[in-house]
Amino acid sequence: MTENTNAIIVEKVKQGDKEAYRHLVMRYQQKVFQTCIGFLQNEADAEDLTQEIFIKAYQKIESFRFQSAFSTWLYRISVNTCVNFLRKQKVKRLLFMDSGNQSKELKGVSEPADYSIEREEQRRMLRTALKELTTMQRKVFVLSQYHDLSNKETAEVLEISEKAVESLLFRARMKLQKAVKERMTND
Amino acid sequence: MNCVEFEIRLAKLKSGENPGDEFIKHRNQCAKCTKLANEVEGLFQLIEVDASKTVSPFLSTRIMAALDKKAMEVHISIQKAWQIAAVSLALIAGFNLALFMDYRQSPTDADSVLSEYFFAGNAGMEIENNWLKLSTDED
Ligand SMILES: [Zn+2]
Numbered sequence: 001m002t003e004n005t006n007a008i009i010v011e012k013v014k015q016g017d018k019e020a021y022r023h024l025v026m027r028y029q030q031k032v033f034q035t036c037i038g039f040l041q042n043e044a045d046a047e048d049l050t051q052e053i054f055i056k057a058y059q060k061i062e063s064f065r066f067q068s069a070f071s072t073w074l075y076r077i078s079v080n081t082c083v084n085f086l087r088k089q090k091v092k093r094l095l096f097m098d099s100g101n102q103s104k105e106l107k108g109v110s111e112p113a114d115y116s117i118e119r120e121e122q123r124r125m126l127r128t129a130l131k132e133l134t135t136m137q138r139k140v141f142v143l144s145q146y147h148d149l150s151n152k153e154t155a156e157v158l159e160i161s162e163k164a165v166e167s168l169l170f171r172a173r174m175k176l177q178k179a180v181k182e183r184m185t186n187d
Numbered sequence: 188m189n190c191v192e193f194e195i196r197l198a199k200l201k202s203g204e205n206p207g208d209e210f211i212k213h214r215n216q217c218a219k220c221t222k223l224a225n226e227v228e229g230l231f232q233l234i235e236v237d238a239s240k241t242v243s244p245f246l247s248t249r250i251m252a253a254l255d256k257k258a259m260e261v262h263i264s265i266q267k268a269w270q271i272a273a274v275s276l277a278l279i280a281g282f283n284l285a286l287f288m289d290y291r292q293s294p295t296d297a298d299s300v301l302s303e304y305f306f307a308g309n310a311g312m313e314i315e316n317n318w319l320k321l322s323t324d325e326d
Pocket of ligand 1: 218
């Protein structure tokens with residue numbers, strides 16, 4: 001599906017053809033889901049949020065003026081929705097001192113039957129390290145590592161320069177390595 | 188290459204990229220950096236596994252159903268808004284009508300004076316005379 005086809009579909013949706021929107025959902029749901037997995041580290045939450053993102057995009061589609069590719073616009077909504085979701089979750093945890101979600105988070109993405117304690121430990125470390133990242137570092141890291149966007153595409157989604165993406169990604173990876181080193185020291 | 192330089196190079200390394208001879212040489216010589224590089228590699232493999240998870244085949248149907256539900260909710264709330272507006276208008280109209288009827292049936296003293304003032308042949312003369320008399324008395 002090219003950007004031209006996207007534009008035709010978007011126009012149809014704007015004119016009230018809701019069914020046309022299904023094509024956009026089918027085309028981009030996997031990528032949006034990957035972004036949500038990167039932020040949330042939990043499959044069930046990621047699917048719910050993917051749904052929320054597509055509903056939000058549908059409701060906002062009137063404001064899409066073809067100034068960027070539809071995918072860029074959609075990924076921007078995805079990233080912002082994920083960040084807002086995490087913020088709300090954090091506030092909820094602070095307010096209710098809720099540690100219940102933690103256990104749900106630790107299971108996270110379903111594992112094959114032979115997954116080891118080592119893997120679980122690795123996953124825990126990854127989550128801890130991801131939480132240490134600043135919002136921008138995390139956005140860049142997820143778009144680049146989970147969503148597999150190039151630096152140029154990431155820059156377009158986040159409306160920053162490619163240099164900034166490079167620098168944020170480097171700092172994010174250094175923080176990740178620091179977490180690994182700390183774990184190595186504790187072992 | 189020392190350990191710090193190794194770490195910096197490791198953080199800049201892209202997947203599938205050749206890290207260079209110096210990097211490989213240090214990795215082979217330094218146990219600490221070998222372990223770090225292996226651990227980091229393991230993390231990125233984990234990320235790859237998570238990122239390759241596929242979305243449920245029913246998700247698009249779920250999304251479209253949710254959109255239908257939202258549209259229905261909006262339709263219902265618009266209908267409700269119209270109903271509320273219609274009931275409110277009917278109430279206001281009824282209230283005004285009751286006031287009007289009440290007014291027609293039982294004029295108050297003030298109403299009588301006013302109607303006398305406007306409809307009598309010598310409209311309000313008596314009131315004016317009284318007033319003039321009062322103000323004269325005051326003087
Ligand atoms: Zn070293």
